[in-house]
Amino acid sequence: MTTHTIGIIMNGVTGRMGTHQHLMRSLVAIRNEGGLRLNDREAILPEPVLVGRNADKLAALAAQAGGVRWTTDLDSALADAANTVYFDAQLTRLRVPAVEKAIAAGKHVYCEKPTATNTEDALNLYRRAVAAGVKHGVVQDKLWLPGLRKLKQLIDSGFFGEILSVRGEFGYWVFTGGDPSEGGDGMPPQRPSWNYRQEEGGGIIVDMLCHWRYVLDNLFGNVQAVSCLGATHVKRRWDEGGKPYESTADDAAYATFQLESGIIAQFNSSWCVRVRRDDLLTLQVDGTKGSAVAGLRDCVIQPAVLTPRPVWNPDIPSPIRYTDGWTTVPPNIAFDNAFKAQWELFLRHVAADAPFPWDLHEAAKGVQLAECGLRSWRERAWVAVPELPR
Numbered sequence: 466m467t468t469h470t471i472g473i474i475m476n477g478v479t480g481r482m483g484t485h486q487h488l489m490r491s492l493v494a495i496r497n498e499g500g501l502r503l504n505d506r507e508a509i510l511p512e513p514v515l516v517g518r519n520a521d522k523l524a525a526l527a528a529q530a531g532g533v534r535w536t537t538d539l540d541s542a543l544a545d546a547a548n549t550v551y552f553d554a555q556l557t558r559l560r561v562p563a564v565e566k567a568i569a570a571g572k573h574v575y576c577e578k579p580t581a582t583n584t585e586d587a588l589n590l591y592r593r594a595v596a597a598g599v600k601h602g603v604v605q606d607k608l609w610l611p612g613l614r615k616l617k618q619l620i621d622s623g624f625f626g627e628i629l630s631v632r633g634e635f636g637y638w639v640f641t642g643g644d645p646s647e648g649g650d651g652m653p654p655q656r657p658s659w660n661y662r663q664e665e666g667g668g669i670i671v672d673m674l675c676h677w678r679y680v681l682d683n684l685f686g687n688v689q690a691v692s693c694l695g696a697t698h699v700k701r702r703w704d705e706g707g708k709p710y711e712s713t714a715d716d717a718a719y720a721t722f723q724l725e726s727g728i729i730a731q732f733n734s735s736w737c738v739r740v741r742r743d744d745l746l747t748l749q750v751d752g753t754k755g756s757a758v759a760g761l762r763d764c765v766i767q768p769a770v771l772t773p774r775p776v777w778n779p780d781i782p783s784p785i786r787y788t789d790g791w792t793t794v795p796p797n798i799a800f801d802n803a804f805k806a807q808w809e810l811f812l813r814h815v816a817a818d819a820p821f822p823w824d825l826h827e828a829a830k831g832v833q834l835a836e837c838g839l840r841s842w843r844e845r846a847w848v849a850v851p852e853l854p855r
């Protein structure tokens with residue numbers, strides 16, 4: 466067996482996404498499996514080098530990852546020819562300059578979404594990568610969630626007949642932090658404070674609409690127009706150091722999308738809702754021949770012939786238990802972690818030229834939808850989503 470070692474610079478790896486999803490659940494998991502088999506004769510072994518600002522944190526994380534390399538000097542990692550891939554999971558606003566630098570150093574680039582906070586910057590990253598002839602990709606993890614994979618199988622099988630509409634409910638209560646005597650909720654916030662500061666690249670519209678773009682485009686049809694109302698519901702939060710701050714970014718978005726296919730999609734995205742549904746993200750798809758509701762892992766269906774016939778009557782308790790009328794799609798296929806699944810495709814793309822359509826142009830489409838959503842909110846109007854130039 467020939468093993469191809471790929472040096473991967475991981476910047477922003479001490480963060481929530483970097484540590485859990487990309488390092489531990491993806492690259493370390495692949496290393497623990499002995500690498501990624503390309504064929505009977507060859508395998509790929511990712512060799513991460515963790516990059517960041519805090520040496521203590523990096524050293525501890527590198528040890529936790531099984532003794533991988535680490536450095537606080539990005540330039541030296543970029544100068545090392547053995548590192549052929551640059552990965553970025555830093556704060557959104559730091560992405561553009563860092564990825565540009567990696568492209569200039571001739572690295573293949575893979576990064577978290579959103580790739581930028583405006584379409585022009587996102588498109589420029591794509592153009593630079595193309596001009597430099599490097600391979601490039603963006604994280605579009607939701608496409609590999611088991612629940613959405615099951616939904617895709619249902620779509621491909623024709624289960625729905627004509628699909629009419631899609632309803633996405635995303636969100637959960639993000640605690641504010643702060644002492645109750647000062648108006649806080651006394652619980653540690655489970656998201657970083659920059660998410661709630663527009664000037665630091667925060668905001669749920671920029672964060673989530675780029676996810677909804679690739680979910681809709683890939684499963685239901687290209688997004689053609691958006692109407693979006695944002696809100697900053699919770700005005701005051703407490704940061705990592707326990708200091709209060711004013712929220713300057715949107716923490717909820719109520720959006721409707723028109724798709725090329727004629728399907729209408731509505732997504733509520735909120736960090737200010739309490740969950741009374743099956744999962745933190747649920748997608749309900751209604752079609753002429755059946756409906757489905759997908760969560761992160763599971764998916765339930767109700768075919769037309771099993772659809773109950775409700776009659777509006779608030780004077781009596783409902784004779785139908787609506788949640789009983791759904792059947793769970795069996796786990797016939799074992800799905801791997803969504804981030805790992807996409808990493809494996811990117812590594813195959815780098816090492817063996819396998820196709821990888823989730824590139825920086827697709828990333829720019831996500832940023833574009835977020836930008837159109839923000840404009841729609843500002844102008845209180847429907848906004849068309851034009852095709853982006855290649």
Ligand SMILES: NC(=O)c1ccc[n+]([C@@H]2O[C@H](COP(=O)([O-])OP(=O)(O)OC[C@H]3O[C@@H](n4cnc5c(N)ncnc54)[C@H](O)[C@@H]3O)[C@@H](O)[C@H]2O)c1
Binds near residue numbers: 478577578672
């Ligand atoms: N794919 C997804 O589902 C998903 C989910 C959440 C976040 N994200 C994206 O991942 C990226 C990181 O998000 P996160 O939630 O892991 O954030 P985080 O705050 O937990 O991590 C940010 C990382 O950037 C580093 N960093 C570098 N310079 C910094 C600076 N000046 N100030 C603060 N941190 C600095 C931090 O050390 C840390 O490693 C964001 O772009 C976000 O949009 C993607």
